[in-house]
Amino acid sequence: MKSKVKWLTAFLAFIISLTIGFSFSLHTSYAAKKEPVLKIGMEANYPPYNWTQTTNANGAVPIDGSKEYANGYDVQIAKIIGKKLHRDVVVEKTEWDGLLPALTSGKIDLIIAGMSPTTERRKAINFSNPYRKSTFVVITNRDNKYATAKNLKDFKGAKLTAQQGTLHYDLIKQLPGAKREPAMRSFSAMRESLQSGTIDGYIAEDIEYQSYKRVNNNIVAVNLNKMQGFKVDKNDSITSIGVKKGNTKLLNQVNQVLAGISAKKRDQLMLTAVKQQPQAGNSKKENWFVSIMHNYGGMIARGVGMTLLLALIGTIVGFFIGLLVGIIRTIPTPKSAGKKWGLKIVDWILAVYIEVFRGTPMMVQAAVIYYGIAQLWHLNLNRTLAALVIVSINTGAYLAEVIRGGINATPRGQFEAAQALGMKHSQQMWHIILPQAIKNCLPSITNEFIVNIKDTSVLSIISVSELFFVGTTVASQTFQFFQTYFIISMIYLILTFSITRIFNLIERKLEGPKNYNLMANQIQVEDPKESGFEHEQ
Amino acid sequence: MSNNNEHILQVKNLQKTYGGHKVLRDISFDINKGEAITIIGPSGGGKSTLLRCINLLEEPTDGEILFHNNNILDSKYDRNKYRSKVGMVFQQFNLFNNKNVLQNCMVGQELVLGRSKEEAEKIAIENLKKVGMEPFIKAKPQQLSGGQQQRVAIARAISMDPEVLLFDEPTSALDPEMVGEVLATMSKLAKTGLTMVIVTHEMGFARDVSDQVIFMSDGVITEQGTPQQIFQNPQEEKTQKFLRNFRNSEL
Numbered sequence: 001m002k003s004k005v006k007w008l009t010a011f012l013a014f015i016i017s018l019t020i021g022f023s024f025s026l027h028t029s030y031a032a033k034k035e036p037v038l039k040i041g042m043e044a045n046y047p048p049y050n051w052t053q054t055t056n057a058n059g060a061v062p063i064d065g066s067k068e069y070a071n072g073y074d075v076q077i078a079k080i081i082g083k084k085l086h087r088d089v090v091v092e093k094t095e096w097d098g099l100l101p102a103l104t105s106g107k108i109d110l111i112i113a114g115m116s117p118t119t120e121r122r123k124a125i126n127f128s129n130p131y132r133k134s135t136f137v138v139i140t141n142r143d144n145k146y147a148t149a150k151n152l153k154d155f156k157g158a159k160l161t162a163q164q165g166t167l168h169y170d171l172i173k174q175l176p177g178a179k180r181e182p183a184m185r186s187f188s189a190m191r192e193s194l195q196s197g198t199i200d201g202y203i204a205e206d207i208e209y210q211s212y213k214r215v216n217n218n219i220v221a222v223n224l225n226k227m228q229g230f231k232v233d234k235n236d237s238i239t240s241i242g243v244k245k246g247n248t249k250l251l252n253q254v255n256q257v258l259a260g261i262s263a264k265k266r267d268q269l270m271l272t273a274v275k276q277q278p279q280a281g282n283s284k285k286e287n288w289f290v291s292i293m294h295n296y297g298g299m300i301a302r303g304v305g306m307t308l309l310l311a312l313i314g315t316i317v318g319f320f321i322g323l324l325v326g327i328i329r330t331i332p333t334p335k336s337a338g339k340k341w342g343l344k345i346v347d348w349i350l351a352v353y354i355e356v357f358r359g360t361p362m363m364v365q366a367a368v369i370y371y372g373i374a375q376l377w378h379l380n381l382n383r384t385l386a387a388l389v390i391v392s393i394n395t396g397a398y399l400a401e402v403i404r405g406g407i408n409a410t411p412r413g414q415f416e417a418a419q420a421l422g423m424k425h426s427q428q429m430w431h432i433i434l435p436q437a438i439k440n441c442l443p444s445i446t447n448e449f450i451v452n453i454k455d456t457s458v459l460s461i462i463s464v465s466e467l468f469f470v471g472t473t474v475a476s477q478t479f480q481f482f483q484t485y486f487i488i489s490m491i492y493l494i495l496t497f498s499i500t501r502i503f504n505l506i507e508r509k510l511e512g513p514k515n516y517n518l519m520a521n522q523i524q525v526e527d528p529k530e531s532g533f534e535h536e537q
Numbered sequence: 538m539s540n541n542n543e544h545i546l547q548v549k550n551l552q553k554t555y556g557g558h559k560v561l562r563d564i565s566f567d568i569n570k571g572e573a574i575t576i577i578g579p580s581g582g583g584k585s586t587l588l589r590c591i592n593l594l595e596e597p598t599d600g601e602i603l604f605h606n607n608n609i610l611d612s613k614y615d616r617n618k619y620r621s622k623v624g625m626v627f628q629q630f631n632l633f634n635n636k637n638v639l640q641n642c643m644v645g646q647e648l649v650l651g652r653s654k655e656e657a658e659k660i661a662i663e664n665l666k667k668v669g670m671e672p673f674i675k676a677k678p679q680q681l682s683g684g685q686q687q688r689v690a691i692a693r694a695i696s697m698d699p700e701v702l703l704f705d706e707p708t709s710a711l712d713p714e715m716v717g718e719v720l721a722t723m724s725k726l727a728k729t730g731l732t733m734v735i736v737t738h739e740m741g742f743a744r745d746v747s748d749q750v751i752f753m754s755d756g757v758i759t760e761q762g763t764p765q766q767i768f769q770n771p772q773e774e775k776t777q778k779f780l781r782n783f784r785n786s787e788l
Contacts, residue, residue, distance in 0.1 A: 367753055413630075414633060414634065416594055416627065416631060417631035418630070419631065422621030422697075423648055424617055427649075431644055432635065439635070
């Protein structure tokens with residue numbers, strides 16, 4: 001009993017210290033907001049425009065909420081703007097699809113992410129004057145039969161793709177007869193698909209060709225702009241800086257700064273970026289495992305830490321939510337009408353909560369909660385805190401049903417025996433039913449923990465740098481996709497495997513021995529034969 | 538076995554209906570202090586339901602149950618306090634699976650009676666000694682045989698110092714060789730003057746230990762009397778027929 005109490009105290013202390021830690025980090029982020037930092041949104045995964053690196057070499061800028069840095073053409077442009085406006089520049093690493101909501105919800109000040117000001121996007125946000133003009137190309141392998149295409153019609157039958165949510169993907173429609181493969185999330189994925197032969201090529205800008213060529217000599221670019229009949233909106237062949245609608249002051253400032261950067265300076269910046277961008281194939285003949293772990297070991301370790309933190313806290317908080325909901329939903333119907341209706345309404349609300357959070361993907365919940373709260377109430381949630389809240393609420397919905405099932409599965413006789421002793425409902429639950437129900441639910445709780453370790457990967461949508469998000473970054477920088485994801489999957493396996501063992505151990509500990517050892521426990525007995533009954537072993 | 542006719546419990550016109558089915562039709566009887574009452578009769582006659590109604594595990598449909606002349610069915614009546622004074626021993630033992638033998642006998646004392654841990658432990662060990670289960674105080678219920686579990690359940694019930702102890706077929710779920718140890722424990726208890734109401738199929742026990750025997754069938758009390766009256770000289774045909782089945786084998 002005492003050791004239980006000790007454990008509980010230690011555990012509570014742990015939770016409290018975490019909460020305090022978070023409220024502090026929340027505090028600092030609010031404190032930082034008062035200073036005029038310029039928050040730039042970008043993928044930091046789109047070289048040479050922007051990429052992630054582990055040091056601040058070559059004038060890189062820190063990425064908010066991590067120990068990594070961003071660099072690239074976009075970052076250099078952002079630094080010039082920041083300098084002119086006397087504001088420090090910080091990069092908010094954000095998934096491509098998350099950029100627009102992040103801007104409209106005020107999580108970032110500017111989008112500088114190699115983004116074209118399409119008509120669609122102009123409906124949601126404002127764009128500055130262009131800071132880069134580009135040509136469109138189809139990137140394909142040198143020996144591919146479409147490498148020599150001269151006309152738009154020559155792409156008949158070619159399997160082409162482009163990045164999800166970009167104009168490039170729509171451009172495929174202009175190539176008659178070309179097969180439009182599903183859009184992909186990142187350039188790294190498209191490069192990988194091209195190498196593995198699942199696509200014939202992908203549409204991108206010339207700059208992607210130049211950067212890819214540095215790591216893969218076997219590719220060619222087929223220029224589309226020169227082909228007859230190829231139509232691109234003027235807005236589409238340029239890249240601009242996104243500014244929130246209504247923020248005319250910042251827009252004017254940005255345009256003013258851009259006007260001061262000469263075309264020559266821009267080309268020079270781009271060329272430097274192409275040279276500095278992460279390279280595949282180490283010059284030293286290092287083992288891939290050693291090289292990945294050497295360069296990105298720290299980053300991966302922090303990813304593991306974040307994943308474990310999310311899964312552990314999420315499961316624990318989710319467990320308490322589930323416990324509370326499970327208990328409330330198994331309260332017997334009270335006699336008085338008022339209480340009866342009160343309970344009914346609460347029960348209904350909880351049922352809705354469970355249905356909603358079990359019935360929608362966690363990824364969607366994350367996007368809705370993180371961006372939705374910012375947009376509706378202008379509340380800027382700390383990213384990690386938001387992730388923790390989402391995992392906890394989601395886990396709570398699942399575990400509420402598990403625990404309700406556990407309570408209902410506890411034999412009727414246990415309730416009756418407790419009732420017959422005169423225990424109140426709360427006493428019955430706390431001392432008799434819940435300890436048994438929770439013990440019976442333990443396998444399901446383990447299950448939920450393991451699911452959480454893996455499923456927190458969907459939180460990359462709100463750019464939480466957990467293990468999978470880190471893996472994506474490493475893969476896109478090393479171009480060693482198989483190797484990186486192999487390492488990541490191994491780490492996941494080790495995590496889930498060891499957690500399963502630990503929980504099995506706890507379960508066995510709780511179960512206790514099957515047989516009672518009379519000899520070991522009879523010290524207190526003066527004369528065991530006194531009772532006169534035969535004892536079964 | 539003093540028979541000073543001090544009523545502890547009075548059951549008056551008790552009725553219990555499940556759906557349209559009347560399980561208890563109109564039951565009235567008194568329980569006097571220090572008496573051991575056995576309730577016998579064919580299965581499905583409402584014996585267990587009657588006992589469960591007395592402890593309010595089932596809600597009676599109609600009638601009154603007076604405990605020291607107060608109606609426990611009154612909405613203002615403190616049911617938990619009543620239950621702590623009327624113990625129950627179940628057919629399936631229902632020991633708390635998450636607690637060991639000693640804790641099983643302590644938890645009610647501490648939570649309901651507000652006794653200190655030391656006092657509760659002392660009383661629990663005393664009572665475990667009475668039922669011969671003291672060597673097993675650290676054992677979990679699933680490590681014990683049925684007979685042992687039932688003896689612990691009895692110790693748990695008497696640790697609450699109940700005014701009345703109800704037994705719901707306490708030996709029916711036991712292997713035959715374990716019935717004896719439980720019945721012996723109960724006989725010992727009856728001799729201490731504890732008020733007991735026992736639903737049982739052990740006719741020998743009913744005849745030898747009880748002060749009063751109630752014969753129930755079809756939801757009514759068919760016949761009631763001393764063991765001598767019921768077993769030697771039953772008046773009703775149903776009682777005679779029922780007892781005939783036992784006479785040769787047991788009595």
